[in-house]
Amino acid sequence: MLTRFARAGLLIGALGGAIALAGCTDSSIGDFAPQHANRQLPPKIQQAMKAKGMNKTSPILARVFKEEGKLEIWKQKTNGRYDIIASYDICKWSGKLGPKFTEGDRQAPEGFYTVRPSQMKPNSQYHLAFNIGYPNAYDRANGRTGSNLMVHGACSSAGCYSMTDQQIEEIYAFGRDAFQGGQTEFQVQAFPFRMTAANMARYRNDPNYEFWKMLKVGYDHFELTKVPPKVDVCERRYVFNQIPVDGQPFSPTGACPASSQPDSLKVAYSSYQSSYEAAFNSALKSSTPAPKPTIAGIKEANIVSEWTRKRARGERVPVEPPSLNPDGTITQTERMGRIDSAEGRRMAAIEAEQSAKKKAAEEKAAAVAAARAAAETQKVETAAAAKAAEIAAQTPQQALEVQAAQSGAPADDGAAAKLKKRLLGMFGG
Known part of the structure; x- marks a missing residue:
């Protein structure tokens, strides 16, 4: 059954076009490219590809795991299935676990994205980069906004997945070679964590849990088939490896059309779900690491976005973006950021003047209180002296x-x- 299942996965992948092979018509990835954009993969990686039955220009797929801080490159073997060929420690990613909601929320996206040749950036100011394709159809259907979300070098992030320059040179080379071999687009799967039963149990009470459960279906399909899932969006949700019965198109905001899956895929997934449920229930009883901070939906996203806008205008804002707590309170650092505009300098001057006035008022109040206390003390001492004199007489x-x-x-x-x-x-x- 496993062989039939793998073949079904390959068929679905071909139907989805996610790894379709055709002539690469966009030559932008090679036009006026700097030298580091054309560097070849290290001999060690080339030898590993050969040992795994991979061609230099065969299709690729990228997977990102935030909590583990990993970016993986998977490559197609001669049998059509994919295998991991490289894993990198992500140098920096900003925000928390959870999806990106709005422009300026500093969240690195989560979901299924598509990279085409035109999204490769050989002349990026961050050494090298590629745009992951946010917002995709799912994001747009759910009113999510943002732009220029990249995987890039320079180890600096404000909503992107940032690597070291050496790492991005290799990752970029994988994509460049695959496009040169005829791959028209490759998939980027971005997850909050490895979607195991233990991790899902850890985050079962998180506000993002339902979104993550949806992503997990695509995650599981890839784990089972080792073929990039066919990804569509209807009724404002992801659907994976669904083939419309009458060839109807998927509408991101419309009703999902009648569709089907290969029987071998359904049987294998059903079998996997049984073992997963048992593992999930077992994980509920075991001791696990505490969950990491996650974004509290659009409300927190808007709070951070406002902080970003003020910072962009050069206003005085805390060094770190604010954070929304479960009880609805907001936490932010007291240390203020740099002043980098006329508006920022004006605000700093106002703050300094207000601080000086506040300090002067506090000092004046303290002096008045001290004078009153001294007068009361003198009054008591004078009365005591008079009484003593009276007694002495x-x-x-x-x-x-x-x-x-x-x-x-x-x-x-x-x-x-x-x-x-x-x-x-x-x-x-």
């Missing part, structure tokens, strides 16, 4: 009577004698 017997009256109770003879003796000693009697 009296005879010992009068002093004894005053003390007894102030105590509220008559002194016994013994106590009176002791007090009288003490007073006589004080006044020289």
